[in-house]
Amino acid sequence: MVMPRWALPEHFEDVLPAEAQRMERLRRVLLDEFRLHGFQLVIPPSVEHMDALASGTGHDMDDSTWKFVDRISGRTLGLRADMTPQMTRIDAHVLNRRGVTRLCYAGAVVHTMPRSMTASREPLQIGAELFGHAGIEADVEVLRLVARSLQLAGARTVRIDIGHMGLFRALASHAGLDAAAEEVLYAILQAKDVPALREFVAARPAAAVLLPLPGLYGGADVLVRAMGELPDVPAVRDALGELLHLAKHLPDLPLSFDLADLRGYHYHTGIVFAAYSGRSPAAVALGGRYNEVGKAFGRARPATGFSMDLRDLIRLGQEALPAGAVLAPCEGDAVLQAAVAALRTQGEIVMSELPGHAGSWREAGCDRRLEWKDGAWRVVPLGE
Structure with missing residues (x-):
């Protein structure tokens, strides 16, 4: 069947006047809110060298990025699939500030494949990143900004699921797993495949320290239970301590804890989170800590942040239609x-x-x- 010339590729769509007006209004509202918290707007290019776009993110970003050859330099370029690596490059190499840097952004990104059956391959990403502070206080600030952003968008926040990549890595290291075995274990936990996890542990008895993870999901009481079920080693204590800090200092937010959540395994280094609204089964905001990404640009800095898709937000929001x-x-x-x-x-x-x-x-x-x-x-x- 020959497609008509006016037909768009699958998972791409026009934004028509009424929706575009609401989207632009929300973009302005959120960027103004970010500014009130000290986040400065930057506008990176949509195309960069591929080795910069994929730096520090593992193969996930490489698979998601459209690639082509630069006719001037002959180097491989990429059409950005996520703006966070660009923020990291700007902080590490362009601004090069000594202290805390807060940056925000809004723009289209493009994915080679949709993230779900209903997702667009061209999300309109908006987000904020905080660089230069390794303490848990930065994660608290970012989570509060996530909740405030969803409130401004009119999206009712049902829960914010929180995990910790440092906890998984500490347990994998304690079990003596090599990189290949860790990758296998990661895939098992992502699939929540408990029988496969038991088979994995049967072949590697030292990995039994990871068996409790799939069952450690729920409120702050899960963290107390984890302290009794997981090995009492410094890195594990530190990770659980950070999660307990969030529970203590964010009592007004609908936090839940999932210690088997390995979202962003190749990218994040500490706390990771996903916010959900009652009107969508998919996460409406994603984020977490990624301290190692800046190393590729010659300056590793502590970093944490989040991003959202404006397309999703306006469809979840309760904003009244503007007057004619x-x-x-x-x-x-x-x-x-x-x-x-x-x-x-x-x-x-x-x-x-x-x-x-x-x-x-x-x-x-x-x-x-x-x-x-x-x-x-x-x-x-x-x-x-």
Whole structure:
């Protein structure tokens, strides 16, 4: 079957006027909120050298990225699939600040394959990253900003699932697993395949320290239980201590803990999280700590942050549709022009009524018109 020229590739879509208006409004609201918390906006290019885009992220990012050859340099370029590596490059190599740096961003990313059957291959990613502070306080700040962002978007936050990559790595190291065995174990835990985990442990008895992980899911009480079920070694204590800190300092957020959650295994180094809304089975915000990514740019810095897809947020939000537009005569004296200017200053959309289009203005969004009545220009319902 020959596809028509106007058909888009699968999992790509246009954003039409009503949705685009809501999306742009939310983008501005979120970026303004980030600014109030000290996060500075940066706008990286959509294309970079592939070795920069994939640095520190493992093969996951490499598989997700569209690649092509630069006709100028002959090097392989990539169309970004995620903006976080770009933030890391900017912090480590371009800004090169000594202290804490807060950066935020908003822009399209492109994936070679959709993340789910209903996902777009061109998410409109918005997010914030905090560099330069290794302490748990930075993770607390980021989680609060996630919750605030979802509140502003009108997306009811049902829960924020939290895991810790450092805990898994500490247990794998304690069990003496090599890199290959750790990869196998990672896949088993991601699939929540308990029978496969038991088979894995049967072949490697030292890995029995990881058997409790799939069952350690729930509220803060899970962390107390984990302290009794997992080995009492410094790295494990440190990871559980960070999770307990979150539970203590974020009592108002709907936190849950999943110690077998290895989201971002090739990328994250500490706390990882995913926020869920009641109207979507998929996570609406993802984030966590990734202290090692900057090493590829010559400067490893502590880092934590999160990202969201504006497309998902506006579909989950409860924002009311904006008022329609006002139709005004396209020509008039200074009094008419002053009336139009005043309406626009108040935030009203005012369209000029170009000749020859009578009866078509409602489809453009007009629900009122500007008419001369009782010695003044007044807004009246369209058609009155």
